């Protein structure tokens with residue numbers, strides 16, 4: 001079973017930039033194209049919050065259009081702190097789990113291979129997340145229903161501090177209450193999150209927790225305390241989770257943008273290293289030399305990969 005996880009699209013209507021600089025509608029469409037191009041195509045896709053940037057109806061309407069345009073697979077979404085439940089229901093009510101009238105947008109996808117437990121950590125009007133008593137009870141009850149079935153938890157706010165101070169300050173509150181529930185349910189295979197706009201791995205109780213990078217802008221890696229947050233345009237990417245009952249959950253990172261390659265490995269051995277002759281040694285002509293075939297030469301420089309033909 002393959003599950004693509006997109007997060008933190010921060011979608012804006014076409015032509016409007018998030019934070020006045022990030023063309024998130026184009027980046028979201030680029031990410032959806034990348035999911036559709038995967039081979040094999042995933043069985044499902046989850047979006048772990050911050051679907052929209054300002055929670056305007058137009059932003060959810062655009063997401064609905066983009067999903068229909070690019071994907072033919074089940075899509076499961078939860079809110080992030082930039083989302084609003086009512087607007088999500090209005091624009092995306094056709095998606096599984098969003099059609100009800102409950103206070104929260106949480107639900108369970110009962111896939112016989114791997115249960116997906118979609119959690120709602122949103123506190124409307126605040127940047128931090130929380131699982132109140134009602135939501136904790138939903139989580140505990142859902143896991144208790146089928147203690148022998150492996151479960152993947154999807155939530156926006158990470159349930160651990162990652163060391164980036166300004167993000168930890170708006171992380172999940174009441175992390176201990178969450179951890180206590182995970183501790184009681186060893187079938188929790190993984191907790192996957194968004195919110196931090198960086199790839200980070202951590203742990204809660206016995207479960208691995210992975211934070212996915214955004215498919216739009218990323219957050220600067222800043223572990224020095226007291227420094228304000230800043231965006232960086234590192235490559236957009238998303239995790240592709242591969243579930244097998246024999247090996248559990250294995251996660252690959254998919255880069256959204258196109259890069260050179262794939263290049264088949266050369267059957268010729270690499271040319272020998274050319275060393276300068278030492279003083280007194282007989283000058284001899286190199287025996288190796290560059291291969292005559294047109295082989296791409298790849299080197300790093302200026303912050304990007306450069307390729308030239310030899």
Ligand SMILES: [Fe+2]
Pocket residue numbers: 008010050080082195196197
């Ligand atoms: Fe975000």
